[in-house]
Amino acid sequence: MSQVFFDAEKHGNARNRFDAGDMVCVRLAQVLRASLAKDRPVTPPTEPAEPVVKPRVRDAEATKARILDAAKKEFAKNGMGGARVDVISEKAKANKRMIYHYFGSKEGLFQTVLENAYVDIRTAEQKLNLDHLEPKLALERLVRFTWDYYLKNPEFITLVNSENLHRAKHLKKSEIIKVYSRKFVSMVEDILARGVAAGQFRSGIDPVQLNITIAAISYYYMTNRFTGSIVFERDLMAKDALEERLRFNIDTILRLVSAE
Amino acid sequence: MSQVFFDAEKHGNARNRFDAGDMVCVRLAQVLRASLAKDRPVTPPTEPAEPVVKPRVRDAEATKARILDAAKKEFAKNGMGGARVDVISEKAKANKRMIYHYFGSKEGLFQTVLENAYVDIRTAEQKLNLDHLEPKLALERLVRFTWDYYLKNPEFITLVNSENLHRAKHLKKSEIIKVYSRKFVSMVEDILARGVAAGQFRSGIDPVQLNITIAAISYYYMTNRFTGSIVFERDLMAKDALEERLRFNIDTILRLVSAE
DNA sequence: TAAGAAAGTAACCAGTTAGTGCGTTAAATG
């Protein structure tokens, strides 16, 4: 279905990349498809008597997924500029030509990886279901989640850093990101409002500033864990250090919002 | 004097870079020299009657400084991996060969640039003279300084990010950084202690955690200003937005330390 | 089952990039 978007590449002049508009469509389709990936139809059994699902020799979706996975790691490790297309194709066990077939260019691949990364974190956040929790608990849970997510998905941070080095030129083109972001901001807005109503939080706090601060105190710690460990002469990634920091972060946010 | 270290390059096998130890010495010497740069002896006037200081055609220090300046900008703009040695030499109006003459390699150049950047910010911090200010004011002034410094020196942030992408391999080799860092931590430690003694701050706050948090809330905002402006659908670098954030940051830190 | 479409491959290319060999010229030194 969505494959139709890629056909242009083959028939048109090879120098003609997809324009920005096409790219958005491609991404949207890919992301939507990704969420359905698990129900992806396996080869329809021509012989119903044969119970063994023969593994596809050629599987566009699987190849694409392998490329995306390898690319995420490479981009996270070396940044957009430092990543090597050859390394990605090698790690993905896919021919380099496939990258250009599916993603058009190195930058197109980076954009998809980045978009997927954002969609992943925003989706995970929505699953937290904070709107039914007590405000203080909801906030604590969000801080905890943010911390854990960065800890378990360090690639996210590196990808975002790389994107900012490029002045967000890839994210600018993305449409879905904005949809997800709005839901995210309104989530914190809601917690804040409920906390004020319950007399627990002070009023007048900008949800965007709070959002930024919640991200900041975890993000900074993780992204600067290497230089930080040298500057402060302590292993910031030691188990104790991590636990201590998380406690400190929760404390910081609760003190920030609490009505005196 | 320190030039002697580089001679090895000329006589020895060209493939033999300086070892880590030598590098440290070179850096130390360079940084110390940099602080004396202003009193650098100008060509001793052979003709005392001649009042015009003839501009040196060959000036090692000046060339080195131009390279360092151009390199800082290039590295900050494109990261260590994305920066191009040719571009640096061109911008510095120095021959590329000079970069290898003075800094040994692209990485050697990066290390020097990074070290200088750290020394610069730590030096500026020390000049704040916070030890004679009232604790609350001292802390506010530090938050304000950190904010302004990141705002006016965005290269610092990009350099640090790039260094963390490389797992701090360059900073690890640096000795001076540790000396400067200790002074920096003890500065905040001192403010905290005085605040507790005055009954203004609560006790038991880890100065390192506070330090990290002060940096984090400003650093994150700046480093993610591009993606942030998209995600939050507002121009984070607009004048109002900057002022609002600074106010929010000061508030965050004061609430964090204050005795209820 | 024939034929078209899609998936996949290997070899290649043109431009780039960090790094050098070697020669030249200005300045310091005695």
Place this chain on the structure above:
DNA sequence: CATTTAACGCACTAACTGGTTACTTTCTTA
């Protein structure tokens, strides 16, 4: 003034890098 030392520049290269051409193999469908 002569000689040494340090600053500087040109031209070059080997390895790399994103991207492509031309082709084969497998799958789908009329």
